[in-house]
Amino acid sequence: MKINQRKAGVILSYLGEIVKIVVNLAYTPIMLRLLGQSEYGLYQLVYSVVSYLSLLSLGFGSSYLRFYSRYRAENDEDGIAKLNGMFMMIFCVISLICIFSGVIMIKNIRSIFGTGLTDAEYSTAKILMGLLIINLAITFPNSVFNCSITAHEKFLFQKLLILLQNLFSPFLTLPLLILGYGSIGMVSVTTVLTLTLLLTNAFYCFKKLRISFCFHGFKIGLLKEMWFFTFFVxxxxxxxxxxxxxxxxxxxxxxxxxxxxxxxxxxxxxxxxxxxxxxxxxxxxxxxxxxxxxxxxxxxxxxxxxxxxxxxxxxxxxxxxxxxxxxxxxxxxxxxxxxxxxxxxxxxxxxxxxxxxxxxxxxxxxxxxxxxxxxxxxxxxxxxxxxxxxxxxxxxxxxxxxxxxxxxxxxxxxxxxxxxxxxxxxxxxxxxxxxxxxSFIPALIAPCIVGILLMKYVNITGVVKLGLYAVVYAIVYELSMYFLGMNDDEKALVVGPIKKIIHK
Structure with a gap:
């Protein structure tokens, strides 16, 4: 079962990346035109500032698997429950600190952004910052459930959720953008999806994985060991x-x-x-x-x-x-x-x-x-x-x-x-x-010549032309790379799956 979970996780990871890129390519230009350059820039600016609060996690999330594996190898269910409790308490405290820090940031928003914004932009920025802070605060306790799902190797469920989140986000956001809610509507959808993710992960962990929490009897030595491990992360x-x-x-x-x-x-x-x-x-x-x-x-x-x-x-x-x-x-x-x-x-x-x-x-x-x-x-x-x-x-x-x-x-x-x-x-x-x-240099000569000629003599004015010339360039690149760049092992990686498909 674990092997199937890993294979499913790998496949969904790649599928998730492809979906994320395709969605970004299709959704971003629509979003840019509906928001306008100024409001999109405001959203990017506020997001970049609020993202610094994610550092409050102090890298602790990366240490969960290390210590979970130790207790699992010892078959110490009580130790795992205490580990869950310790992590949940740490991240809930971090979540509260995040909200408190966010309130201070909102009150001092003009000092943070200086004179680069208009009065209307400052008003919008306050609302965006508040929503993004709530969104970030939710992610901290969710990381405990997410780490637990990873530790149990339930990759199918985990990667499927990420895939669905990437798909639903633009479809829920676009109607709000069309109705004129702008960046505030966009961030509101993100916050709702983050809350939904937390509730779904929590339900799965309690009902399916039967994880437990113990909020007493923590070992100070374990906390110190975790900190030394996560500091460089x-x-x-x-x-x-x-x-x-x-x-x-x-x-x-x-x-x-x-x-x-x-x-x-x-x-x-x-x-x-x-x-x-x-x-x-x-x-x-x-x-x-x-x-x-x-x-x-x-x-x-x-x-x-x-x-x-x-x-x-x-x-x-x-x-x-x-x-x-x-x-x-x-x-x-x-x-x-x-x-x-x-x-x-x-x-x-x-x-x-x-x-x-x-x-x-x-x-x-x-x-x-x-x-x-x-x-x-x-x-x-x-x-x-x-x-x-x-x-x-x-x-x-x-x-x-x-x-x-x-x-x-x-x-x-x-x-x-x-x-x-x-x-x-x-x-x-x-x-x-x-x-x-x-050693790849000879394989790059032909596609570069094609690219230079296309740049010099072709006027690319639309999506169809751009796609057509990109496909032509990719074919030239792949053929040149196969015959002049790849070694035998790399050629086998390309030919092997094709032979299997033909055989079937």
Whole structure:
């Protein structure tokens, strides 16, 4: 049964990513036109500020599985009940702190956003902030039920809920947007769905999983151990918030909501781009931990690191190169007028993030070796530097300046430092890795020539033309990659499923 749950979970994970991307591609342009650039920018700005309150979780959610597994191995049901009780109390307290902090933020909203908003925007921002704070406060106790479902490996139920949430959100939001409720209606739907998710998860945990809670007899030593384990996870959460949210906040203060909207569209493209890579590497995480636990063989880890990196490169290089050639037309058609700079923002974000994306299995190797602390500390320093770099760049270049500041921090930390760290400290053969990646260069020549010719001689004016030329480019890319880039094992990954289908 567990095997079926895992397979169903994997399938639904991939399906969920595809649905999320398709929904975003279809829903976002409608939402942008119904909201308008200014209100969309306001929503992005308020969301980026409220998201900092998610740091109140302190990374505790990541430690539940570790300690649950310990008690499960000892068949200690009382220990599991106390663990559930401890986590629920921690997250309920965090939820109350979140609400209290949110009230303070609302009262001081003009100090937070400075002079970048109009009086009407401040009124809307207060309501948005209140709803988003309630939404976030609900997610904290829900994380206990969600972690419990994961611990019981009920992936089918869990991933199905996420899939349904991604489907229902736009269908419930669009009528409210059409009726003129704007960003407030949009956030109201999100809050209702979050509450529904909490109630559904709670019902499933109590009725199906029969989980129990014990709210006394806690061990202080266990709480200390949990904190030491989660501290560097918490540090990584801070880094992510700085790198991916601070730009919107700075733009809101220095350039206004329209600039935030332009950046937000580019940032959304970056988010979709990253999802194509992480969904591949996650499948190999158990294998990494097994290798480290059994042999800690760096040669074997390097081969796996390179194998996954090559697969990731083939997938995201198609998207990156395609966006380079067709991205300007895509942004113009997808987002509409006033978002031309979003193309530059997206490129400045996705080009430097490409290298850490094809190397993201290395993060799991670091954690398996318990050597992830240095990465967290260095990234924290670089993320703070990102803030100081972005401020003058925003004044000079606007949204593109904010993206350039983030790009510089990504290049210094994720590319230069991490490749040195993998080679000198982790023990991976990075030189071998890059030789294997550079072997794809001959396969990229033909699609690049096609892309340049299409850019130069073709005027892409609509969705049909854009889709047609994108398909032509993808076919040229895939054929060139198959015959000039892939090794025998990679060709087998492509041909194998096709042969099975033909045989059946």
């Amino acid at each position: 918490f540090l990584n959460q801070i880094i992510d918030q700085i790198n991916w949210s601070v730009d919107k906040f700075l733009l809101g203060r220095l350039a206004g909501t329209s600039a935030v909207a332009v950046y937000g569209v580019g940032g959304q493209i970056n988010t979709m781009y990253q999802s194509f890579s992480t969904s591949i590497s996650n499948v190999f995480v158990p294998k990494v931990n097994r290798i480290v636990a059994e042999t800690n063989d760096n040669n074997e880890l390097t081969k796996l690191f390179t194998k996954v990196g090559r697969i990731q490169f083939m997938v995201i290089a198609l998207i990156l190169s395609g966006f380079l050639f067709f991205g300007r037309a895509f942004v113009s058609i997808w987002a509409g007028d006033g978002y031309d700079t979003s193309y530059s923002v997206a490129l400045l974000l996705i080009v430097p993030v490409t290298i850490p994306l094809i190397q993201n299995l290395g993060i799991e190797i670091q954690r398996a070796k318990n050597m992830h602390k240095a990465r967290s500390v260095i990234y924290m320093i670089i993320a703070i530097a990102n803030v100081f770099i972005s401020i003058p760049l925003i004044k000079i270049m606007g949204p593109a300046g904010a993206a350039l500041g983030t790009a510089i921090s990504l290049i210094v930390g994720n590319i230069f430092f991490m490749n040195w760290y993998y080679q000198k400290r982790i023990g991976l053969d990075v030189i071998y890795f890059w030789k294997q990646i550079f």
